[in-house]
Amino acid sequence: MxxxxxxxxxxxxxxxxxxxxxxxxxxxxxxxxxxxxxxxLPMRSFEVKNRTSVEDIKALRLITAIKTPYLPDGRFDIEAYDSLVNMQIENGAEAVIVGGTTGEGQLMSWDEHIMLIGHTVNCFGGLIKVIGNTGSNSTKEAIHATEQGFAVGMHAALHINPYYGKTSLEGLVSHFDSVLPMGPTIIYNVPSRTGQDIPPRVIHTVAESANLAGVKECVGNDRVENYTKNGIVVWSGNDDECHDSRWSHGAVGVISVTSNLVPGLMHELMFGGKNPSLNAKIMPLIKWLFQEPNPIGLNTALAQLGVVRPVFRLPYVPLPLAKRVEFVKLVKEIGRENFVGKRDVQVLDDDDFILVGRY
Known part of the structure; x- marks a missing residue:
């Protein structure tokens, strides 16, 4: 037998x-x-290394809203993505937001979105915290995406309030209460994009959940201080305000776009104590980045630095030639050594850029 x-x-x-x-x-x-x-059964090694607590998330000071690069056909350029994440790790970033506004989660299918979260966890989860943007204006979608995100190992979720359709304050509380039980959560308040502010009343109510790690706040430093004085953790969502948020208004740190380009300088700004001279040094770069809606400026800059291909998923298009010339001057003034990548910064011609409408 x-x-x-x-x-x-x-x-x-x-x-x-x-x-x-x-x-x-x-x-x-x-x-x-x-x-x-x-x-x-004993936990597998990747499950052990990716376990995290709300307190771990609350302690993060520099979180980069990481860019998603593309191949000429519009698919993800995973090799360039991995290089970008490695640059963040090497320069002191403690976490990345995957598929946020900067990472263009709004242009991804949910399959792409969850795949990228899982890939990031698998490759970098032992070195950096992975926070997945699994928010939606649909509570059903937010629940499902968050379940999937935690299933593939993300350390925390980022949740925006329902946009476009909006809802009542009670509806906001119910929406967040539906996703908070799943794991550590950061709530993202950016009325300029959603069309609706999340008022303190809502945050103070949902803060009763042990899973609320804190708030990414874009309204301003008065709002930041309103929360920090009441023991709620806040990350500045505005790079131009993050120095003062951190050192004068009690914010724990920043969720940054600029750190995609100059992670070492942003690390120094968040860890090194008050430094108004450094803040002033990078302010022209920050203003340049946000002259058009994010991530247009960042996508253009990273292409000019040669660390991503000059590929844009529509509706985003690159900054015009005159603005690209300005960026070259900014890099030289701040110092090429402070920026990611090794290639010389280029202006790039209009014909160098690829715009992809079907992806």
Missing amino acids: SAFKSFTLRHSAFQFRADGSSRRNAKWRSPRAAIIPSFH
């Missing part, structure tokens, strides 16, 4: 002898795991 057949039949109601006769096994037992309460 083959080993396989012997193994299979040994777990049935009958056992067969070598001569073909059989006897009934009246004392068959179910597998141990099925009868011992709270019995669990």
Whole structure:
């Protein structure tokens, strides 16, 4: 009798002898795991390394809203993406937001979105915290995406309030209450994009959940201080205000776009104490980045630095030639050594850019 057949039949109601006769096994037992309460298999290594607590998330000071680069056909350029994340790790960023506004989650299918979160966790989850943007204006979608995000190992979720359709304040609370039980969560308030402010009343209500790590706040430093004085963790969502948010208004740090370009300088700004001279040094770069809606400026800059291909998913298009010339001057003034990548910064011609409408 083959080993396989012997193994299979040994777990049935009958056992067969070598001569073909059989006897009934009246004392068959179910597998141990099925009868011992709270019995669990040992956690696999990736599950251990990716476990995190709300307190771990609350302590993060420099979080980069990472850019998603593309191949000429509009698919993700994973090699360039991995290089970008590595540059963040090497320069002191403690976490990345995957598929946020800057990462163009709004231009991704959910399959792409969850795949990129899972890829980031698998490759970098032991070195940096991975925060997945799984928010939506649909509570159903937000729930499903967040379940998937945590299933593939993300450390925390980023949730925006329902945009366009909007809802009542009670609806906001119900929306956030639907996703908070799943794991550490950062709520993102950016009325310029959603069309609706999340007022303090809502944040103070949902802060009763142990899973609320804090708020990414874009309204301004008065709002930041309103929360920090009441023990709520805040990250500045505005790079131009983050220095003062951090050192004068109690913010723990920043969720930054600019750190895609100059992660070392942003690390120094968040970790090195008050530094108005450094803040002033990078302010022209920040203003340049946000002269058009994010991520237009960032996408253009990273292409000019040669760290991503000059590919844009529509409706985003690159900054015009005059603005690209300005960026070259900014890089020289701040110092090429402070920017990501090794290539010389280029102006790039209009024909160098690829605009993809179907992806």
